[in-house]
Amino acid sequence: MPSITYQAKVGSGATPFYGQLIVSNLQYDDGSEVTIKNFLGITFKSPSSLRKDDVIVSTNPWQNVTPTVDFNQIDDSTFLITVKLNFENPYKFNVSDTITFGINGDLTKHPDTYLDSFAFAADALPDTDGTVEITAASAPDPALASLKVSLVFQQGFQKTPVDVPLDDTTSVKLPAGDYTVSAAELATEDQTTVAATQVSPTSLTVKTGESTDVEVSFGSVSKYSAVDVTIGDISALQGEKFHVQLTVDGNLLTDFYSPVNHTTSLRRLPAEGTLEVSVDGITLNNVKYTLPAKSETLSAELFTFTFGEDDVKSSPVDTTGFVELPIVVKSDIEVDQDILVRLTSMDVVYTQKVPAKAGTTPFSVPVAPGDYTVGSASFINSGTVYVVEAATNLTVAKDGSTVLELELLKGAELNVKGFPDHLSFGALVDLTPNNVKDLVAARISSIFKYAGIDGAGDKHVYLTDDTATRRTIQLARDVEKELADGSKVLPVMISYTCNLSLGYIDQQLQDTKGLTCSLANLILALNIANGAIDDDHPVPAGFIVNADFLGEGQKENLTDYPMPVREPLQGALDHWKIDKEIPASITDTFAGYTHGVNWLIRTVAPSVTFGWQVNIWGGGTSTWIYNSGPDNNDPFVEANKTTAYIKKLGTYDGEFAPDFLAIDRYEADDWTRRAYPNGYFYGPYEWRRYYDFVKDVSVSLQVPVMPWQIPASHAPLVTDTVSSDYDSQHWGTGGSYLLGDADINSDYHNINPTVLLLELNPTLIKAKTAAEVWQRGEPFDLSQPAYLDFPLRGIFAVLLGGGSTTGVISTVGNAGPWVTDRLNAYAHNPIGFDDTSSDASKAKASQSTRIVGWWSKLWKEWRGAENA
Missing domain, CATH: 2.60.40 (Immunoglobulin-like)
Known part of the structure; x- marks a missing residue:
């Protein structure tokens, strides 16, 4: 069958940020016209993703053409685009017809990479595959004869696994491109017989319509x-x-x-x-x-x-010399549940259940004098966290004078309106076509996007529409439709009514006109959310307001700081003709501004769910998280600074109080130049301390908390392909810790040595290399995900990713199946808020056991x- 030829060029005026690919002169290679009945199929490479609105078809005579677009990210700067141009009627292409693709990327560098990549087919998608002929040697040992050898062909981020039988040749179709090839050991299921595997070549180029050979052989056999x-x-x-x-x-x-x-x-x-x-x-x-x-x-x-x-x-x-040990519970609450208390000293254990209320209960048996570690588990009852606090160590005196004191505190209510009744995961979205597919693959429960046009409050203009909010709500509905199981997806908008992320605090806080516009634009987003309420969505959206506002305020100790509040609030209400009286309790101060925002949201859109955001650096620095030994700043101390400030503001008090609190560290993937030069590179030690900070904030405020913009990127294994300039590959540590990585398990030597050699700023991070950060985290165990005890920490949801940080969507970072498969598996067996004796809790106990x-x-x- 003849192939379709074409001419392509980069449109004039291309910049490093935008350009056009223009295709014309479509005809078969024998000179005949290209005729379609229903659609023209197109594939090509692009430096960015593509939306259907970016495709313009110009025909003579004019035709009604509806594009559909799909794409897959090959590597950090290359996307494989698939387009179907759907025609209402059959059509014969003229050589003068043009197809223009608007590209939000750099076409000025290496344009031939994109211009030469086009392939076309009439009423079909182009076949751009080549063939790889894989010849595998015979089994080196009878015990291995029935097995298949597993190969991985990797092109950028994309990995294609292939299992092939031994002593045979297998043909595999792969998209054209450059690949690295690796082969796993050949081993019996119980790994009692293992053979080394060699593959040749280890890198190859697959060309459309051509065949390439790969040979697999085996080395020495080991018995175990x-x-x-x-x-x-x-x-x-x-x-x-x-x-x-x-x-x-x-x-x-x-x-x-x-x-x-x-x-x-x-x-x-x-x-x-x-x-x-x-x-x-x-x-x-x-x-x-x-x-x-x-x-x-x-x-x-x-x-x-x-x-x-x-x-x-x-x-x-023999209990001679043993003493009675009373357990005294201090509390002003009473819960219909028992607290399990444990004392351990080497192989000696004492356990006792005591009622979860004030009172004294002795151990049921006499206790041997000596030094013990105290364990007392917090618990969840009817969706509320109850925290049991006790000294870590206890010395039981020989004279029987020792008393074990516990304090029972009420923590957060985990059932936040609009969110599921279990620990859930959300993700940043960028409203590109592949978002739906990525979010469905991960079975995400919430999505978040910055509201407005500039994403920072649009303080210089009164917006007449907020397409970001509209499209995010619609995207959530589209994902629900694809899930098709009744699951709900909550759209969460990040809304600034005063953007202190910019700095220039005094200038921002005194800008009455800017505050008025931004508050009015928040009302616009709230009104759009109100319009999305229906029987299935009584909570139409969520809002996180004013990221960095409380953190900057804490750093500067702003509470009674005078600033305009009532005037911009009234101006925003007047702009939308909302006849509501501002409460007299809302004052023209920094604290009053937080109350004013709370009141505004509850007044305009009482059905939405919302919260503010705080940062680990609110106390003045984020580097406390690296400290250890005598210089250690306990997370509890830093959390107390933050919560004391919030309590002083009163932001979470009263009838208009928010529903939750988002807590941020910094959203960059750790092995990128956005992170480590700025003092952010975490290993297991730092991530433990971050989530301890999150827990302590929740306990102190009795507020459900949401770790926000958490990097989902993972550490590369020794078997992964890591380039010497790996910044663009978006490797990281947050996903490995949060979601678990059994391939790393408890040994950082399983991480690729190339990234472990990364040199860090020892003044900020207290380590010279990435390897030292992981060493500092020992003992660690990543065979289980860290989120298993999150509900007990007051965590009800985790939102993943950032504008340039790995989350769930394929257009940012290197998420892919590594992230989506883990989240999908979790979604089928989530951790509920009504039972602390779940399998997840048991798994966490097992993790602790391995560390012990x-x-x-x-x-x-x-x-x-x-x-x-």
Whole structure:
């Protein structure tokens, strides 16, 4: 079949920010006319994404043409665009007909990359694929003969996995382009037989209609043993963790902690020697429980060890000299639930349940004098967080004078109107065509976008329409329609009525005309939201108001600072002919301004949900998060500074109080020049402290909180392709910590060494390299996501991404399946607000267990070295 030829050029006047690709002279290569019945299919490469409104078709005679557009991001600066030009009637193209594509990107650099990339087809999408012929060698060991070898072809951000049989040749179709090729090891499911894999070539160019060869061969074969250790259903020790040790010929191989009803799988262990599996005894409430050791002679196979109820031996301990320990709960509230209290000291554990109300309850058994770690779990009851505070350590005196004191506090109400009744995730949107597909893939519950035209309040003009708000609300509805399961998606607008993000605080706060316009533009957005109310959407939208306003105010200690409030409020009301009397309590001060904004929102749009925003730098600096040792600023101290200031303002008091509070750190992906030169590069230590800050703010204000603009970018693995200039690849740490990354697990050496060598500003970040930041975070465990205990921290939702920061949408950063697959899986089993004994909480406990095991191993190694 003849192919379609064309001429293409860059339109005159192109800039680094915008240009036009103009296509004409469409005809078949034999000179005949291109005739379509329904549509013309087009694919090409572009430096930016494309919307259907960016496509203009000029025909003679004129035709009614409706474009549909799709795109996939190949790398940071290249998009593969697919366009269907749908014609109402059959049409024959003239050579003078033109198709113009408006490109919001730089066509001045390497224009031939885009001009030469066009492909066309009549009534079909162009086939631009090439063929890769993959020849895999025969199995190097009989145990591997039935397996397939897994390859990954990577083009920029896009990864295409391919599984091919051994001793055969497999043909695979791939879009034209340059690829790197990698192959996984060949291993049995239990990893007792493993072969090294080589692939040649490791990089190749796939050309349209052509074939390229790839060969897969195998190196040396290694044999291992595999072990599954199961701690069964041991009724007397529910909730406890067992320390398990594996030795080979008397030498310690590894150890770990395991809860009951749990199997721990260990792979690639030695294939010879005598293996002994032993479980340390536990003394619980003065009863010692022991389990026998079990052993096997190792070989290259899977061994299973099970320790169950019948294996347990119990005996009482001698309680001579033990004392009574009263537990005193201080509280002015009462909840119909018990608090579980734990004391631990090595393998000695005491547990006791006490009523969640003021009173005294002694441990049911006498307690051995000594030093203990205190554990007392906060809990959720009917959607409300209840916080149990206690000293971390307790010394029980021999004379029986010790008292364990607990304080029960009411925290946040997690059910925020408009949001789901479970921990949910939201994402930044940029209103480009692929947003719907990306948001549906991640099953997002909320979306956010900056309101207005300039996104900062449009303080110099009274807007007559706010298309950003209209389109964001419509996008939310479009995503709901695609989800097709009744799920709701809440549009959240970021609205400035005074933009202190710009600096020049005094100038901004005294600009009466600017304040008036911005408040009027907020009313416009609220009115648009009101117009979207229906039976299915009683809460039509959410609003986050005045990012950085409270943070700048806290830094400057602005409370009674005089500024115009009532005049701009009245001007905004008059502009929209709203006849409402401003309460006398709203004063012309900085604090009064926050009350005025609250009143305005509740008055104009009582159905919307809204909150203000604070920053970790409100106390004057964000670098406290890196401090440790004697210079440590506890997150509680910094959170207290912020909440004390908010309480002084009274912003979250009274009948017009907001529904939630957004908390920001800085939205840049960590391994980018927007982040680390400005003092933002986080590892597990810093992320723990950030979420501790979030929790402490919530507890102090009794307000549900939302981490906002959190980077969802992840750390690249040693197997990932990382360029030497990797800034544009948007690697980061926030997603790895928040969403979990089992491939990193507890070892930062699994991160690509190229990015670990990043040099940092030690004055700001307190580390010379990225590797040092991760070392500072040890022990860490990313095998489980950090969000598992978020509801107990007062967190009801997390909003991901920023204008240039990885979130969920494919047009910003490097989200892709790494993010969307994790969020999609979570959405099918979310963490509710009515039960703290969920599987998620148990998983978090398991995570804590692994960290304890890591420390235990370090402690034993240190003790052994000291005793040597």
